Amino acid sequence: MNNYRVLVVDDEHLIRWSLEQSLKKQGYHVQTVGSGEEALDYVRSDSPDLVFLDIQLPGIDGIETLEKIKEIDSDISVIMITALGVLETAVKAMQLGAYDYINKPFNLDELSVVLRKALETQALKKEVEHLRTEKKRTQSSSRIVAESSHMKNVLDMVSKIAQSDAATVLVQGESGTGKELVARALHYDSPRSEQPFMAINCAAVPETLLESELMGHEKGSFTDAKAQKKGLFELANGGTVFLDEIGDMPMGTQAKLLRVLEERSFRRIGGTKDIHVDVRIVAATNKELLKAIDDGTFRKDLYYRIQVIPIYLPPLRERPDDILALAHHFVQHFNAEFGKNVTGFSTSAERYLLDYDWPGNIRELRNVIERAIILESGDTLKLELLPREMLSQTPATTNGNFQLPPEGIDIEVVEKQLIQQALALSNGNQSQAARKLHLGIDAFRYRMKKFGLL
Numbered sequence: 186m187n188n189y190r191v192l193v194v195d196d197e198h199l200i201r202w203s204l205e206q207s208l209k210k211q212g213y214h215v216q217t218v219g220s221g222e223e224a225l226d227y228v229r230s231d232s233p234d235l236v237f238l239d240i241q242l243p244g245i246d247g248i249e250t251l252e253k254i255k256e257i258d259s260d261i262s263v264i265m266i267t268a269l270g271v272l273e274t275a276v277k278a279m280q281l282g283a284y285d286y287i288n289k290p291f292n293l294d295e296l297s298v299v300l301r302k303a304l305e306t307q308a309l310k311k312e313v314e315h316l317r318t319e320k321k322r323t324q325s326s327s328r329i330v331a332e333s334s335h336m337k338n339v340l341d342m343v344s345k346i347a348q349s350d351a352a353t354v355l356v357q358g359e360s361g362t363g364k365e366l367v368a369r370a371l372h373y374d375s376p377r378s379e380q381p382f383m384a385i386n387c388a389a390v391p392e393t394l395l396e397s398e399l400m401g402h403e404k405g406s407f408t409d410a411k412a413q414k415k416g417l418f419e420l421a422n423g424g425t426v427f428l429d430e431i432g433d434m435p436m437g438t439q440a441k442l443l444r445v446l447e448e449r450s451f452r453r454i455g456g457t458k459d460i461h462v463d464v465r466i467v468a469a470t471n472k473e474l475l476k477a478i479d480d481g482t483f484r485k486d487l488y489y490r491i492q493v494i495p496i497y498l499p500p501l502r503e504r505p506d507d508i509l510a511l512a513h514h515f516v517q518h519f520n521a522e523f524g525k526n527v528t529g530f531s532t533s534a535e536r537y538l539l540d541y542d543w544p545g546n547i548r549e550l551r552n553v554i555e556r557a558i559i560l561e562s563g564d565t566l567k568l569e570l571l572p573r574e575m576l577s578q579t580p581a582t583t584n585g586n587f588q589l590p591p592e593g594i595d596i597e598v599v600e601k602q603l604i605q606q607a608l609a610l611s612n613g614n615q616s617q618a619a620r621k622l623h624l625g626i627d628a629f630r631y632r633m634k635k636f637g638l639l
């Protein structure tokens with residue numbers, strides 16, 4: 186037995202009977218009815234996978250029944266049974282969404298081939314649909330963790346911009362803050378999502394290649410141009426081009442990009458024809474573009490063109506509310522990848538994650554969790570599994586929260602550093618520095634002497 190349910194609709198008893206026998210032998214669950222009305226009742230209540238439907242029926246005919254079946258559930262495959270010589274009606278049925286038709290009198294072998302093909306097509310359609318939704322789900326903003334009010338505001342803005350007509354967006358933020366993720370969300374949450382998203386890192390491609398990657402080239406336009414090539418702007422037509430590290434784009438290419446932004450058209454290298462495109466351009470950078478303008482490495486006119494709609498992603502240290510949410514998100518991700526079953530963090534590990542200032546932002550946090558999950562064999566991520574550098578860099582935080590790193594510390598060294606830091610923070614004023622460490626002036630000076638600071 187297979188799990189497919191087939192409905193046979195024919196007013197001729199003999200046909201119903203022979204189809205039922207043959208299909209049952211092949212393992213299908215079969216139901217037979219003699220009219221369109223009965224067929225619709227069955228479709229509504231039992232939703233079969235496939236229907237064999239005679240065109241000539243008493244009461245409502247096959248064509249009308251087909252239309253109604255498709256209204257109830259457009260995924261049901263319908264194969265029409267037609268009398269010879271009514272090709273026109275068969276064609277009409279196909280236009281209305283029938284999968285195929287077979288002529289009476291039919292050959293049972295031929296019929297089972299058509300049936301199998303219809304079910305295969307149906308399964309493939311379902312798989313494609315599933316993959317599409319899955320792709321959207323993983324690529325869109327639903328995967329962006331946002332617990333802090335900072336990030337919630339950013340996500341609000343991203344979804345508004347995504348739905349808008351905005352043609353150019355600039356995403357700024359330190360390295361690893363999620364700029365590319367936001368660029369993808371701007372695409373996959375927009376009406377452009379079925380069209381291509383094409384990304385290029387302007388810092389990673391040599392100047393000579395960058396222009397040809399973006400605009401394409403005609404055959405023979407330079408030594409290596411052996412064939413005509415379409416550029417990203419053309420390939421992404423209807424979709425989005427993501428220009429990562431735009432702050433590193435060479436000045437020459439910047440001028441060409443400006444023209445694309447202003448005119449929405451360009452020429453391939455060596456080409457004479459203007460090519461018009463409809464692309465949204467999302468640019469990202471971790472550089473201070475105003476400073477780059479002062480330094481003469483970034484065009485002012487281009488800056489004003491691209492910064493009309495700016496999105497700023499704050500560094501992770503400025504949105505501590507996101508840290509644990511992201512950490513748990515990555516735990517789940519890497520649990521699945523490495524077949525682990527980690528459920529959370531030890532209290533001390535959690536405190537270190539919160540205290541650390543994450544110079545590499547979310548990318549660094551992701552890497553830290555990945556490494557820890559690989560090493561952890563229990564269900565709680567422990568402090569020892571966090572990288573050494575991170576533990577030794579984490580500051581001693583506030584009173585009562587000092588966390589001794591597992592490898593220990595040299596208390597004399599720490600004491601000397603504290604005295605020095607207190608002095609530096611007090612501009613050398615010893616009384617002020619002493620107060621910062623809750624020491625009397627004598628005890629403070631005694632320590633300065635001990636460490637050769639007096």
Ligand SMILES: Nc1ncnc2c1ncn2[C@@H]1O[C@H](COP(=O)(O)OP(=O)(O)OP(=O)(O)O)[C@@H](O)[C@H]1O
Pocket residue numbers: 328329330331358359360361362363364365366367429471511514547548551
């Ligand atoms: N809010 C978030 N939720 C979930 N994952 C995130 C989030 N922000 C960033 N990430 C993840 O962190 C990693 C780094 O993000 P991304 O590559 O988008 O950063 P970036 O700012 O483009 O970095 P760079 O400037 O170095 O190119 C990626 O794996 C990304 O999926």
